[in-house]
Amino acid sequence: VFQLSVPLNFLGSVYRELRQSLLDMETLFNLQKVAVTVKDKEGAPPLRIGGVSIPADVSSPIAKKPLHSPEIRFENVTFGYHPDRPILKDLTFTIPAGKKTAIVGPSGGGKSTVLRLLFRFYDVQGGRILIDGQDVRDVQMDSLRRAVGVVPQDAPLFNSSVMENLRYGRLDADDGEVKRAANKARISSIVESWPAGYDTVVGERGLMISGGEKQRLAVTRLLLKDPPILFFDEATSALDTHTESALLQNINAILREKQRTSIFIAHRLRTVYDADLIVVLEDGGVAEQGTHDQLVDRGGVYADLWSAQEMRFIEEENLSGESSR
């Protein structure tokens, strides 16, 4: 009994730290400016996806059997951080189940707001948000948030080894699983090149790592967590073009294989032109939507953004080609 209690106590404290970090991450994530006002309805049930209840408790796996991925629908959603200044105006669109959807559009159009509302950091002022038909206001918030995995623009790391930082994607993952996920996220060879490898301490008091490395660590966590809904918020913006396209290829292959509902917020259209659906948000509403080819043919906002970005991209490629010659 005595022999057992030592490692269990030790695990207990690691677990508490991990749990705290998970909570910190969810609070930290894009929340700097948020005053939390939303609450669970009394007796709210957990979110159900494909007949499976998503447990709120981070220590239990999201699901034992392979998960179905849900459809998400914004229905006549009206929202403003200040009621007299609406940001989303009667916004309606559907994110199809198991497909890759991109949300693009001019800065300030409301893209990140969509993510915050899906997470229920705020409640809508009109309309509703449905996940497989369930209003996000009617389900347990912790369960809802567990069902959505996010790779934010700037993923927080806590002060511990790389291995532990990654494992909090899924607490029961063994080292082999963590390393395989790191490999898919294109970060394993970098970690292995550090003298202490996966034992390297990162975070506030540890090794300073680059924005691009952080993003790949966040992708590793997400691959381990394997939630039914994946949200990438400018998740590869700190990477150079080549690393970014290699990582996106890996992510796309995984999304296709698992048929996950995924949403990409993107400024650079090159990273999402292959999406099954592209929703162009402008001034709080859907300006247009369709596939890349449909939108280019349409000759609207998307087509303009695309040609402007392509021109810039070609110019940059030419410049970098010249300077390396």
Ligand code: ATP
């Ligand atoms: P970007 O592409 O620049 O990230 P976005 O399309 O994601 O922009 P949002 O971040 O959703 O746009 O912001 C939409 C509008 O809401 C902006 O005008 C922004 O200033 C405003 N806004 C965002 N967060 C808050 C907040 N916490 N309080 C008040 N206004 C906010």
